[in-house]
Amino acid sequence: MTNDKKIFHKRTERRDAAENRQRILDAALKLFNQSGVGQVSMNQIATEAKIGPGTLYRRYRNKGELCLDLIKDNVVLLFEDIDTYLEENREESPSLRFKAVLSLFLRFRENKAQLLKGVEDSMSTNSGNPLTNSPIYNELHQIFVNLFEEIYPPESTRVKNAFRADMLLLALRSDSYLFQREVRGYSSEMILEQIYSIFISNK
Amino acid sequence: MTNDKKIFHKRTERRDAAENRQRILDAALKLFNQSGVGQVSMNQIATEAKIGPGTLYRRYRNKGELCLDLIKDNVVLLFEDIDTYLEENREESPSLRFKAVLSLFLRFRENKAQLLKGVEDSMSTNSGNPLTNSPIYNELHQIFVNLFEEIYPPESTRVKNAFRADMLLLALRSDSYLFQREVRGYSSEMILEQIYSIFISNK
C-alpha cells in the first residue's frame, strides 16, 4: 500500500496537481450555483480557480467532463441503488422492476438536472452521441437490455432489445426529458407513466 | 403584382441584398461539398462569399438557418409527397400509411443527411430542442399525431398520442438515426422496420 508507486512504477498524483483539482471543483461549484451551469465558461472557471486555461483543459477536455466529475459520486450511488433493488426484488415481475429502475433514474435526473445537462451538452458538441460516449448511458443500456430480454424474449419480438433500449435512452436524455417537462408541462411522474406505457405493451 | 410594394408599403428586397444572398448560398454549397458541412465555419463562408461576417449573421443567425435555406425546396417537396400519398391512400390501413410516411421521411433524411444534421446541430446549440424549434419537426409531429389517433383512439390508450409522436421524432433525429446507422450498423430499411415495430404494436 505504501509502496504502490514503487511496485507499479506509477507516480502518484503530484501534490500541486491535487490541490489544483480541488480548487477547480470548488470554483466550478461556486460559479455553477451562482449563475447556472450553462452560463459559466471554462475561462471563468480557470480564472476563479486561479489557474491558466491550459491547465484546466488538460485536466478536463471540456465542461462536460468537469460536470461528470462533479456528479461522479451520485452516479456511483445511483447504480448501487439500482443493483441493490434488482437483487432484492428478483421475484417481482420484470415490468415492475423496469418501472422501478426508471423511477430511480428519473429521481437522479431531477436532482442533478443541471449538471447532467452540462454533461450531455458537451458530449453532443464534442464527440458525437451522448448515447455512445457517456459511461452512464452505456451502463443503463445494459441494464435495460437485460430487463427487456425478460419481458420480450428475442424469439417473440421483431424488435431487437438493444434497439428498444436505445429508444428508451433517447427519452431519458436531457433535451427530450426537459422538453416534456418544460414545454409539454408534464410532471416527472407523468413522464414515467407515459414512457412505461410505451415500452411495456399493456396487453 | 408590379405594385405589391406600393400596396403593402413593403419594400422589396434590395438588389444588392439579393445578390449577396445568392453569393452566400453558392459559397456555402461550394465549401460544404469541398469539406463537409461540419468542417465549414461561418467565417469561411463569409470570406468565400466576399462579405463581412456581420452581413452573413444578419441574414442567417447561425449555420443551421443557412442549411435550412439550402434544403428548403426539398422540405417543401417532402411534405407535398407526404400529403399526396396520404390523400391518395385514405383507404389503406393507418399502419400502412404510417409506414409509408416514415419511409418517405427516411428517404429524405438519407438524401440530405449532412445538411439536416447541420440544421439540428445548431438548433440544439442555440435554441434548445430541435423538436420544438424546427418547423420540419413541428409539421411531422402533427402528421404523426393524426395517424396515431387513428391507430390508438385516445380512449383506448394510456399514452397521449402527442407524447408518442414526440418519442417517434426522437428516433428520427440526426444524432440517433446516424447512431443506429453508423455505430449499430443498421441499414435504412432495418431502422424503419424496428421503429415501425416499436410504435405499432403488432397484436
Added chain:
DNA sequence: ATGATAAACGGAGATGTCTCCATTTGTCAA
C-alpha cells in the same frame, strides 16, 4: 433628377474554446 430614409454593409472587438510549448516544480533514486 434628387434627397430622405430605411436597409444593408463590413469590420473591429468581446468572448469563448482549445492547443502548443517554453518554463517551472514536485518526486524519486542514488
Added chain:
DNA sequence: TTGACAAATGGAGACATCTCCGTTTATCAT
C-alpha cells in the same frame, strides 16, 4: 541532499461565434 526527469503549469495565440455601430447605398416619393 541532490539532481534528473516526468509532470504540471500558464499564457499566448489560432480560430470560432456573434454583436455593435459608423458608414454606404438602393429605393421611393416628390
